Amino acid sequence: MIKAVRGTRDLLPPDTALWNYVEGVVRDVFRAYNFQEIRTPIFEETTLFARGVGEETDIVSKEMYTWEDRGRAESDRGQSLTLRPEATAGIVRAYIEHKMGDRGLNKFYCIGPMFRRERPQKGRYRQFYQIDAEVIGPPSSGSESPARDAEILEMLATLLDRLGISDWNLELNSVGCPNDRAAFNEALRKALEPVVEHMCVDCQRRAVTNPLRVLDCKVPADQPIIEKLPRISQFLDEPCRTHFEAVQAILKAVGVEFHINDRLVRGLDYYTRTAFEFTHGALGAQNAILGGGRYDGLSEALGGPAAPGIGFAIGEDRLILSLQEKIPADSVLPRPQAYIAPLGAGMNGEAARLARELRRHDLVIELGDETFRLKKSFEAATRAGAKYILIVGENEVKAGTFALKNLATGEQVSVPRAELISKIRA
Numbered sequence: 463m464i465k466a467v468r469g470t471r472d473l474l475p476p477d478t479a480l481w482n483y484v485e486g487v488v489r490d491v492f493r494a495y496n497f498q499e500i501r502t503p504i505f506e507e508t509t510l511f512a513r514g515v516g517e518e519t520d521i522v523s524k525e526m527y528t529w530e531d532r533g534r535a536e537s538d539r540g541q542s543l544t545l546r547p548e549a550t551a552g553i554v555r556a557y558i559e560h561k562m563g564d565r566g567l568n569k570f571y572c573i574g575p576m577f578r579r580e581r582p583q584k585g586r587y588r589q590f591y592q593i594d595a596e597v598i599g600p601p602s603s604g605s606e607s608p609a610r611d612a613e614i615l616e617m618l619a620t621l622l623d624r625l626g627i628s629d630w631n632l633e634l635n636s637v638g639c640p641n642d643r644a645a646f647n648e649a650l651r652k653a654l655e656p657v658v659e660h661m662c663v664d665c666q667r668r669a670v671t672n673p674l675r676v677l678d679c680k681v682p683a684d685q686p687i688i689e690k691l692p693r694i695s696q697f698l699d700e701p702c703r704t705h706f707e708a709v710q711a712i713l714k715a716v717g718v719e720f721h722i723n724d725r726l727v728r729g730l731d732y733y734t735r736t737a738f739e740f741t742h743g744a745l746g747a748q749n750a751i752l753g754g755g756r757y758d759g760l761s762e763a764l765g766g767p768a769a770p771g772i773g774f775a776i777g778e779d780r781l782i783l784s785l786q787e788k789i790p791a792d793s794v795l796p797r798p799q800a801y802i803a804p805l806g807a808g809m810n811g812e813a814a815r816l817a818r819e820l821r822r823h824d825l826v827i828e829l830g831d832e833t834f835r836l837k838k839s840f841e842a843a844t845r846a847g848a849k850y851i852l853i854v855g856e857n858e859v860k861a862g863t864f865a866l867k868n869l870a871t872g873e874q875v876s877v878p879r880a881e882l883i884s885k886i887r888a
């Protein structure tokens with residue numbers, strides 16, 4: 463038997479109803495904050511991620527689905543392509559390619575699958591879904607302002623509250639600018655020198671290539687060493703410190719609670735200044751529902767103009783996991799308002815006509831088959847979760863009145879055709 467590939471999964475009804483519900487709420491919130499949808503390709507040139515996310519990150523060094531394209535055309539052959547492991551690099555590529563900075567400040571969002579070859583476990587998949595939003599524009603558009611950071615964070619708080627996830631925790635940090643990072647990396651390198659031989663092999667490599675990434679290490683035995691390393695907060699220059707303080711001041715003004723966590727550096731190289739994560743207790747080990755931050759140099763790193771930006775990615779799979787107990791999928795699944803049961807030979811056409819009319823009035827209708835006996839129609843209507851069953855037999859069609867039975871209460875009434883819509887809707 464052929465099964466779904468390890469780390470991928472089928473999203474089935476009724477669960478997909480919860481996914482749609484969540485995406486509906488998300489789109490409503492994005493609309494209120496004037497974000498617009500962008501859809502970029504699911505695969506891109508490998509170089510984009512290598513340059514955008516960072517060669518030394520776990521994502522690029524070991525988790526990407528990369529292949530060499532074997533097209534017929536000379537131009538396709540040998541091109542290295544990668545399934546997108548995250549959305550920001552592709553969005554910034556599109557921003558540069560379409561010169562979107564000419565429009566001033568851009569506020570994008572995007573919902574879709576991402577791919578990383580990680581060890582699958584609950585809340586961690588190889589194909590997973592992210593809800594992503596980005597604010598990006600030329601410096602003259604105010605894209606660098608702490609007001610944009612605070613707006614994004616406040617929007618996320620609103621979004622989680624609206625979904626009924628009230629026990630979230632916002633962890634906030636500033637990872638500074640490239641200058642601060644150079645000094646910090648140097649300090650880390652020094653601090654690591656005498657201790658790194660006691661750390662995991664990954665950290666031994668990172669200590670040489672990109673010491674900052676040591677802070678991403680999840681190996682328990684390494685944690686006491688990491689705990690004693692210098693902190694980025696000691697290396698922020700004056701503009702970065704002022705920016706960070708301004709973000710915090712706005713958050714306080716709007717009443718969004720946060721915790722400063724100066725260990726938070728996030729697993730992507732492009733972050734500058736504000737970095738954040740929202741966590742949620744119910745998720746256990748994979749407790750980060752979303753993460754994000756500022757990436758003021760990313761556009762330039764990809765060969766584009768100066769375009770400061772800030773964004774985030776919500777792990778939709780994890781968001782759904784934390785919602786599943788609060789919002790049973792059944793409660794948001796649209797159920798048929800009526801099941802139309804054609805009764806007797808030749809009734810399929812009449813039933814289809816009636817169904818067409820009711821559906822055009824936006825009613826949710828399920829349609830049976832004239833070969834079903836009444837008992838089987840009742841069973842099918844009950845299984846479909848219909849509110850009413852509507853019998854369409856020869857007598858009903860002649861008389862122009864139909865038997866409408868409420869499946870929950872058992873109450874049955876005879877309804878003239880003209881009143882069916884209002885009766886079913888009521």
Ligand code: AMP
Nearest residue numbers: 585586587590750751752753775777780
């Ligand atoms: P990142 O793009 O690494 O900043 O991740 C942003 C969010 O995506 C995380 O907080 C997770 O909620 C989610 N996420 C990342 N990797 C996975 C994965 N393999 N499976 C499910 N969710 C993920």
